[in-house]
Amino acid sequence: MKAIIFDLDGTLVDSVYAHTLAWQKTLSQFGMQCPAWTIHRRIGMSGKLLVKAIAREQRRTLSESQVERLDEHHTQLFHKLAPACAPLPGSVELLAYLGESKIAHGIATSGKHAETEGSINALSPSPSAVVVDGDMVREVKPEPDLFLLCQRKLQVDRADCLIVGDAVWDIHAARRAGILAVGVLSGGFGEQELYNAGAMRVYQDAKALHAGIDELGFD
Amino acid sequence: MKAIIFDLDGTLVDSVYAHTLAWQKTLSQFGMQCPAWTIHRRIGMSGKLLVKAIAREQRRTLSESQVERLDEHHTQLFHKLAPACAPLPGSVELLAYLGESKIAHGIATSGKHAETEGSINALSPSPSAVVVDGDMVREVKPEPDLFLLCQRKLQVDRADCLIVGDAVWDIHAARRAGILAVGVLSGGFGEQELYNAGAMRVYQDAKALHAGIDELGFD
Numbered sequence: 001m002k003a004i005i006f007d008l009d010g011t012l013v014d015s016v017y018a019h020t021l022a023w024q025k026t027l028s029q030f031g032m033q034c035p036a037w038t039i040h041r042r043i044g045m046s047g048k049l050l051v052k053a054i055a056r057e058q059r060r061t062l063s064e065s066q067v068e069r070l071d072e073h074h075t076q077l078f079h080k081l082a083p084a085c086a087p088l089p090g091s092v093e094l095l096a097y098l099g100e101s102k103i104a105h106g107i108a109t110s111g112k113h114a115e116t117e118g119s120i121n122a123l124s125p126s127p128s129a130v131v132v133d134g135d136m137v138r139e140v141k142p143e144p145d146l147f148l149l150c151q152r153k154l155q156v157d158r159a160d161c162l163i164v165g166d167a168v169w170d171i172h173a174a175r176r177a178g179i180l181a182v183g184v185l186s187g188g189f190g191e192q193e194l195y196n197a198g199a200m201r202v203y204q205d206a207k208a209l210h211a212g213i214d215e216l217g218f219d
Numbered sequence: 220m221k222a223i224i225f226d227l228d229g230t231l232v233d234s235v236y237a238h239t240l241a242w243q244k245t246l247s248q249f250g251m252q253c254p255a256w257t258i259h260r261r262i263g264m265s266g267k268l269l270v271k272a273i274a275r276e277q278r279r280t281l282s283e284s285q286v287e288r289l290d291e292h293h294t295q296l297f298h299k300l301a302p303a304c305a306p307l308p309g310s311v312e313l314l315a316y317l318g319e320s321k322i323a324h325g326i327a328t329s330g331k332h333a334e335t336e337g338s339i340n341a342l343s344p345s346p347s348a349v350v351v352d353g354d355m356v357r358e359v360k361p362e363p364d365l366f367l368l369c370q371r372k373l374q375v376d377r378a379d380c381l382i383v384g385d386a387v388w389d390i391h392a393a394r395r396a397g398i399l400a401v402g403v404l405s406g407g408f409g410e411q412e413l414y415n416a417g418a419m420r421v422y423q424d425a426k427a428l429h430a431g432i433d434e435l436g437f438d
Contacts, residue, residue: 010256017239017255021300024236035307035424036236037229037407081240088254188256190409205254 001217002160004098005150005179007141008109009044010166010187012091012206013119017188018082019043019074023050026074030066032058040188044167046110046140047071075115085119088186090207092123097210099126103218106130108150110140110169130154142169144177151179162216164209171197182216184209220436221379223317224369224398226360227328228263229385229406231310231425232338235262236407237301238293242269245293249285251277259407263386265329265359266290294334304338307405309426311342316429318345322437325349327369329359329388349373361388363396370398381435383428390416401435403428 010016020040027034034054042050051070055062062070098105106129109116113135120131130153137145151161163174166187174181175198183194186205194202201216203209209216229235239259246253253273261269270289274281281289317324325348328335332354339350349372356364370380382393385406393400394417402413405424413421420435422428428435 014254014256017236017243017259020236021240033305035233035305035405037233037405040236040407086252086254186254186256188259188407190412192411193409 001162003104003106003151003154003156003162004216004218005106005108005147005154005161005163007044007163007165007167007170008107008111008116008119010088010189011164011170011184012088012095012107012123014086014088014186015078015082015119016040016043016166019078022074022078022081023047025077026070027051027054029073030070032060034058041168043187044110044165044169045142046134047074049140075112078115085122087123088207089205090210091205094206094210094213095123095125095129097213099128101218102128104128104130104154104156106132106150106154108132108146108163110134110146141167142172142176144173147173147177147179151177164206166194168193168197171199174198182209220381222323222325222370222373222375222381223435223437224325224327224366224373224380224382226263226382226384226386226389227326227330227335227338229307229408230383230389230403231307231314231326231342233305233307233405234297234301234338235259235385238262238297241293241297241300242266244296245289246270246273248292249289251279253277260387262406263329263384263388264361265353266293268359294331297334304341306342308424309429310424313425313429313432314342314344314348316432318347320437321347323347323349323373323375325351325369325373327351327365327382329353329365360386361391361395363392366392366396366398370396383425385413387412387416390418393417401428 023039024036048067051067113133132150134140139145158179161179163179163181166184171181183199183202184205191202242258243255267286270286332352351369353359358364377398380398382398382400385403390400402418402421403424410421
């Protein structure tokens with residue numbers, strides 16, 4: 001293993017639950033009542049995809065501009081609900097370790113630049129870390145584009161690369177990219193959901209992954 | 220089967236995610252940073268137990284009066300975050316069906332009366348429904364007391380009774396009470412977590428349970 005690519009929300013920063021409530025309020029203000037757990041299970045895919053999936057479920061048809069408005073509304077509400085972006089246990093230390101050890105690493109998030117800048121800064125990744133976000137690709141997760149872009153920028157083969165994510169969408173996108181994936185529980189998905197999706201190992205959080213990093217082929 | 224006992228939060232009303240964020244903010248204001256997912260996994264046990272578990276994890280010692288103050292603070296924040304208590308899909312209809320069909324049924328919640336009154340009212344259960352809450356027993360879930368009190372008030376044998384809950388604590392408490400349990404996913408736990416805890420069946424939500432109620436021995 002030569003490189004490791006992380007998802008952001010729920011993997012490195014504790015933002016999934018705030019995203020869930022921000023989406024629930026946004027959707028409700030646009031007349032779509034939706035139980036929180038069904039939104040939670042969709043965090044990590046693109047905001048537009050999430051809105052379209054829920055609209056289809058509720059047999060509503062939304063125009064592209066309506067979808068866009070909901071997406072913007074969510075971003076505003078999210079920043080109100082979660083002005084501080086707290087790193088999850090062990091993630092700052094893990095990124096620092098990778099920087100010091102000169103292990104190639106990156107962050108690949110479906111979120112837009114403006115939405116994720118605060119979280120990235122809170123992690124203070126080393127200057128060598130490659131960050132790709134939703135503004136840099138046409139299709140975000142569960143499409144593989146974000147992970148593939150990050151892998152190319154890291155200049156490593158896909159076979160020498162590992163993806164870490166908290167959501168089924170990360171694991172799906174990793175598999176579609178042809179890159180192995182491990183899961184973390186820190187976004188609130190169940191362990192078995194991540195194994196079922198194809199994770200080859202599931203850790204509690206970044207801290208536990210750091211403690212077991214030799215198991216993954218990094219040394 | 221002659222009677223069915225429901226948990227409230229995450230089973231009949233969509234309150235687990237708001238409880239999670241309210242606890243996270245409360246704990247943080249008292250100097251205990253705690254990732255949301257580890258709180259989520261503890262919703263459904265008593266507030267005091269939750270506080271004590273997290274304090275122990277963080278090697279903090281809290282006095283009984285401090286635990287009490289945190290618990291009260293959480294209740295206030297929760298009401299601010301979730302002033303409206305939304306029933307989960309199918310739960311109002313399921314309770315109405317049980318009332319009309321004269322199937323004995325009850326609600327057993329760890330929450331205190333003041334905290335759960337709004338949710339119960341939003342469900343408009345039939346007058347025959349037996350409601351027991353955290354004010355009525357010494358020990359709430361995962362202790363079996365709440366379920367046993369409800370079962371006795373329903374005047375049915377434990378063998379003729381079924382418990383429905385979204386959290387591992389409901390399933391644990393049900394097993395300790397010697398009553399069979401089924402799970403629902405509407406609180407955001409993973410399906411396998413509920414099966415591992417001992418659920419004999421897991422449904423999406425109250426709506427799916429209602430559609431399959433004959434499978435459970437109610438007719």
